[in-house]
Amino acid sequence: MTSRFWWIFLLIGLVAVNFLASVFHARLDLTKEKRYTLSKATRGLLRSLEKPVRIDIFLTGDLNAGFRKLANSTEEFVSLLKDRNSSKVQYRVMSPMEAIPGSSRLYRDTLEALGAVPINLTDQTETGASSNIIYPVALVSYNDQQELVRLYTGNERFVSQADIVNSEAAMEYEFARVIDQLVSPRKPFVAYSIGNGEPMDARTYGIQEALDKDYRLALLNINSQPVNADTFDVLLMVKPSLQFTESEKLKIDQYVMNGGKLLLFIDALIAEQDSLKMNAATIAYDRNLNLTDQLFKYGARINPSIVMDLQCDFMPFVVGGTPENPQREFLHWNYYPLFEPQANHSITRGLGLVAGRFVNSIDTIAVEGVRKTVLLASSANSRILSTPVRIDVNENRNAPQDASFQKKDIPVALLLEGTFTSNYRHRVSNAQRDSLTAMGVTFRDHSEENKMIIVGDGDMALNDVSPTNGPLPLGVNIYTLRSPYQYQFANRAFLLNCLEYLVSKPAISETRNKNIVLRLLDSKKVKENKRSWQLINIALPILLVVLAGIIYQYIRKRKYAE
Template identity: 55%
Template sequence: WVNLFPSSQRSISSTDLNNAEATMEYSFVRSLDKLLNQQVKAIAYAVGNGEPTGDEITDLRQTVASAEYRMLPFDLTKFPYVPKEANVLLVVKPSTEFTEAEKLKIDQYVMNGGKVLMFIDNLFAEQDSLTIKSQLVAYDRNLNLGDLLFNYGVRINADLVMDLQCDFLPFAVGGTAEAPQYEFLKWNYFPLFETPNNHQINKNLGLVAGRYVNSIDTVEAENIRKTYLLQSSSNSRSISTPALISPNENRNTAEDALFKRNGIPVAVLLEGAFSSLYKNRIGRAQQDSLAQAGGFKEQSDKNGKLIVVSDGDMVLNDVSAKQGPLQMGMNLYTAGSKYQAPVANGNFLLNCLEYLTSKETIISTRNKEIVLRLLNTKKVEAEKSKWQLINIALPIVLVILFGIIYQRLRRYRFAS
């Protein structure tokens, strides 16, 4: 079956209609392709470097499975290479340092045509820490991925993005220690990112929620095309580390004048012919370990693809004591309240996987701009009664008038 309107919201806006219309062709083509090509695509979920494996990836598993992908854990620390049968290597929020041997496996997977999707937290800054302490200091995780990503053309900065377009958290604003009074206030470290609508991945996509996100820069890399996929709003800023984070920041009015930056990038797509970081650096022992995978390669083909997102929490879910695991991107504190923000984290993840694994002809059908010519709502409201009268009463009057004229003509005809 084909879902032509993928939304569970009761109210439908003109934007929702535009998005549904624009993706209709893509939905049909994608469904037909699945019927003709029923091979299940495999995703290798990297473990071994502190990646989450518990309840926080419940929705990640379900979202991936709903799109008919098969996701299996892959331990980079134990296997000599990433198998070519894996369509995508998914790296989500690692917390421990990558060794050179592990980076070589990722590098050679890319050189052999593998696609990589990374959600990386460059800094340690966890919301749980603020529930225990009154403040925290964000510091570098020392993942040792900087040189690998830099070689491919991207750099994750050691900073935090703050945005006035953000999610809410409850803060104690009064009361006593025994009975504090809470109020929902904006928390600038939980940005709601906009999409530039410049690519098939982010076309017709809503807001994407992030938490303690780093900014991204691109650097010069030969034969590599870079496309920003997510960015901050026009009222944002970034602060460098070491950064002191405290709930006290929200007890006073935010200094909006500081939020002057526009479009800070936090996700980037890299495409092209990648060069190996380990070119002219690999030893004999490392070459032997890669022999089973076809040997060491210095460069990938021109169809290499890599997506880097500077937020590891973007595809993780909160866990509620009552409801269990929530949807990815949904805020535990605002879920079910008027402050809950509609987010498209799951759709962003699926669009990334779709682009990395699908045929170019299929994914290109997403890249369409269709504008529905909707009625002027103000004019409709002002002239509502007039048009109701014209559309309901006028046809009845015309039928009656026609009947009277017909009867008169009939009588005149037979009388004569």
């Protein structure tokens, strides 16, 4: 009787445990970097959902090991989202080659129309090379709106294991950012300044293309129009060439004091590659933009100097031949440095090389209440040339003297955060106050918590223009086009990351700080101890089974012999 009741209680207990497990979900994250823990911002975002969110994952098919790992990580992460709000989050894994229900179109067509970039995975097999087109994206649908989530954030042409790991680390940010955009669909307003000789030609195509989807972009002449922080979220200033008046500087200053964000790409020197087409040498000299005192007050100074770096892009140079038939060769051009982004901030985490041209160094100034973060800096083999600078194409006929490139980590892009003090504090006139009032701006001598980004290169945000192909993608060097050295650098991603950080919710931006450590085996030790590990993993389990069988037979024989 007792035995019967024991089985009944056990059955009831199993049913109860299964019922509770189906209702309540719990997970213990023991990873050091909290890989399976959602941030507070993401949890709050999921709680605020009023309508269901559907996530379609299209990273499927014949994947290599790296993308298979990324696909598994994606499904694990989305399951975390569903566990947080199972009634509002649904997901499924789909093939991009499936037809859309009720239509003859494939999901692939919709993904490409939304901006998805397919990746051609090429693998060597016994029968030859095989290729497979994959779409490393997810499609998030909410309230009759759809947005793509990039599951792979690296370079599509050169897939690496490090890029796979960085993509896993950025996954929470990518999903949180897209869901937040769908829940709060307002597009930030970016004002492109045109009051001081900023480019307005085809070189700005890359900016327009990058901002077209997620931002509203407008031209703003700060000389004749008001600069109102209530209207524009970001004031984008790219390569101004004319001196700023005090009236213009006051507008910019009060824009910052009232909460507006600045993104500046400034060339302090006049140094252009076109000047070297006519002459073998040119002199770079100060533009005298009259911004030094204002930026100094905020905590930065763009120096009238040029950064040269051994880590740089290529340029074609004439190295021999005749005037009628010159012999050209691609050589490193130290005035085109390539910056490896600092991994200390979410803006640059996981970003590839960013290309610059005739870049100016930036100094940080000790200002109370302002925090500085270096976003881009030179390599360990760089130098600074102070103005006036003579730039000569003949420098590349001989290898650069490495002994001259002894400086390292020269800042060229800086993030400033904190409370800024007005450059016109205690010195604004009544006439200036009246002019601000007429534009609907109230003079303030300091700001609330604010942020701005200053870059010592105007060309970093501009694209090249080919006479035959028109505007090139941002980050592509026209001089290496259709050469073995053609490459698209991460300038576009850097521009977008800067804008996203300036306008996005701080809590969501912080989700980019998640870091996943790639813990690889020591290949040297693996090779040295290969035989030992093979014995441990193959022979030892067999020996243990045989030994257990011998002991069992011995015990059994003794037991029944007695």
